[in-house]
Amino acid sequence: MNRLASATTALALAALLAPPLTGPAEAQSQPAAAPQHPQSKLVPRKGSPAAAAPATPITSNGNAPDPAFGAFQRGQYVTAFGLATQRALDKKDPKSMTLVGELYSNGLGVPQDDKKAAEWYQLAAARGDSNAIFALAMFSLQGRAGPRDRQKSAKLFADAAKLGHPIAAYDLALLYIEGQVFPQDFAHAAELLRVAANAGNPQAEYALGTLYKEGRGVPKDVHEAVRLFSLAALADQADAEVEYGIALFNGDNVDRNQQLAAAYFRKAALAGNPIAQDRLATILANGLGVKANPVEAAKWRLVSKAAGETDLALDDFVNKLDPKARSEAENAARPWVDLIKRTLAANERAAAAAPTTK
Numbered sequence: 001m002n003r004l005a006s007a008t009t010a011l012a013l014a015a016l017l018a019p020p021l022t023g024p025a026e027a028q029s030q031p032a033a034a035p036q037h038p039q040s041k042l043v044p045r046k047g048s049p050a051a052a053a054p055a056t057p058i059t060s061n062g063n064a065p066d067p068a069f070g071a072f073q074r075g076q077y078v079t080a081f082g083l084a085t086q087r088a089l090d091k092k093d094p095k096s097m098t099l100v101g102e103l104y105s106n107g108l109g110v111p112q113d114d115k116k117a118a119e120w121y122q123l124a125a126a127r128g129d130s131n132a133i134f135a136l137a138m139f140s141l142q143g144r145a146g147p148r149d150r151q152k153s154a155k156l157f158a159d160a161a162k163l164g165h166p167i168a169a170y171d172l173a174l175l176y177i178e179g180q181v182f183p184q185d186f187a188h189a190a191e192l193l194r195v196a197a198n199a200g201n202p203q204a205e206y207a208l209g210t211l212y213k214e215g216r217g218v219p220k221d222v223h224e225a226v227r228l229f230s231l232a233a234l235a236d237q238a239d240a241e242v243e244y245g246i247a248l249f250n251g252d253n254v255d256r257n258q259q260l261a262a263a264y265f266r267k268a269a270l271a272g273n274p275i276a277q278d279r280l281a282t283i284l285a286n287g288l289g290v291k292a293n294p295v296e297a298a299k300w301r302l303v304s305k306a307a308g309e310t311d312l313a314l315d316d317f318v319n320k321l322d323p324k325a326r327s328e329a330e331n332a333a334r335p336w337v338d339l340i341k342r343t344l345a346a347n348e349r350a351a352a353a354a355p356t357t358k
Contacts, residue, residue, distance in 0.1 A: 002288055003250045004279055006213075006243075068099055077109025088123075097124035098132040105135065118145035130163035137168065154181045161192060166199035173207065186217025197228065202235035209240065223253045230254070233264060241268040242276045249279075249289070258289025269300060274307035278314065285317050294321060298329030303336040 068083035081103050088096040101120035104113045118139055124132035137156035140149045154175055160168035173192035176185045190211050196204030209228030212221045226247045232240030245264035248257045262283050268276030277300045283289055284297035298321055301314040318326065 002286065004246045004282065006246060066096070068096060072099060072103075072108075077103060079109075081109045088120075092127070094124040094127035094129035094132065097121075097127070098129050098135070101132060101135060114139070114145040128163065130160045130165040130168070133160040133163070134165050134168045137171070150181050161195065164195070166196040166201050166204070169193070170196040170201055170204045170207070173204070177207075186211060188217070190217040197231075200235075202232040202237040202240065205229075205232035205235075206237050206240040206243070209243065213243075226253045236267070236271075238268040238271040238273040238276065241265070241271075242273055242279065245276070245279065249283070258283070260289075262289045269303075274304040274309040277301075277304035277307070278309045278311050281314055282311075285314065295325050295328045295332070298326065299332040302329060302333035303340070306333075306337040306340045 066083075066087070068080050068087060071077070071080035071083060081100065084096040084099040084103070087093050088100055097120050101117045101124065103109050104117035104120060106112065118136065121132040121135045121139070125136055133156050137153045137160060139145050140153035140156060142148070154172070157168045157172040157175070161172050169192040173189040173196070175181045176183075176189040176192070178184070190208060193204045193208040193211070197208045205228045209225040209232065211217050212219075212228065213225035214220070226244065229240045229244040229247065233244040241264045244254075245261040245268070246252070247254050248264065249261035250256070262280065265276045265280040265283065269280045281297045281300035281304065284293045284300065286292065294317075297314075298318045301311065301318050304311070305315070318329070321329065
């Protein structure tokens with residue numbers, strides 16, 4: 001029976017934090033339809049909220065949405081700034097203070113000003129607003145409005161997480177997985193990830209699923225891992241789409257569905273995930289769940305290889321193609337390969353220019 005190897009071999013902080021590389025034109029011109037969950041009618045959730053934006057509507061009387069937040073949501077930033085500033089001054093409302101900080105942070109309706117943003121966030125944080133505390137943690141981590149301070153940011157993440165901020169809980173979990181700011185503690189990381197996952201954060205669902213799959217910090221439970229991967233995949237988390245696609249393809253703790261697996265692999269491949277590109281190449285080369293397409297298979301293999309994915313069997317497949325098919329595949333892969341090369345070169349230049357720390 002044809003099986004696909006698991007994509008997860010080790011849990012690393014870099015793998016959880018690294019953004020996918022989206023391809024040049026194809027990802028925009030040929031979006032894959034969102035796969036449907038095979039065992040439920042769950043509606044795919046949207047991704048996690050913006051880092052420092054208020055996660056819940058600002059309310060003026062406990063029922064009606066605050067006009068300032070409504071204006072913010074509609075893109076009427078000057079109006080939002082005026083309304084939020086007035087409410088912050090008159091009512092000492094922390095959510096309004098956070099909104100003013102957000103506007104200054106991103107230069108929305110006002111000139112961008114990290115110092116003023118931090119001042120407003122601090123006013124809101126002193127009144128217990130978790131979004132403001134999280135925003136200050138990000139400022140400290142990024143070196144905005146002051147020097148970078150990972151210890152300070154970690155403390156602020158912890159404070160925000162205690163107040164139920166899901167993204168802060170996720171980021172704090174990553175620090176416990178990394179084991180540099182805090183002693184490495186997978187069990188505590190799992191607790192924090194569960195807070196964020198229960199709030200619907202797809203990154204946390206994927207990370208917690210990985211812990212269950214590997215039995216780190218929690219008892220090994222592949223069934224629970226696949227369940228979490230499926231939730232994150234529905235929210236377009238590319239790494240989870242790969243893991244769930246592999247489970248579907250092999251029938252591991254889920255009904256086997258190679259056609260649906262192919263749809264997930266294609267979706268993640270278009271998002272720039274090299275493992276998905278390689279798995280998609282395999283099934284296209286062999287006609288597993290989809291009609292065989294040698295040129296398309298070779299294209300995706302050339303793309304994944306440029307990103308560093310090793311697969312000797314697929315390399316042999318590409319090498320045995322007739323010259324015409326090989327040329328078509330190379331032409332189709334070229335925009336992706338060129339983008340990958342430019343990105344890798346830019347990363348190398350940035351790494352070389354980055355100051356070293358003792």
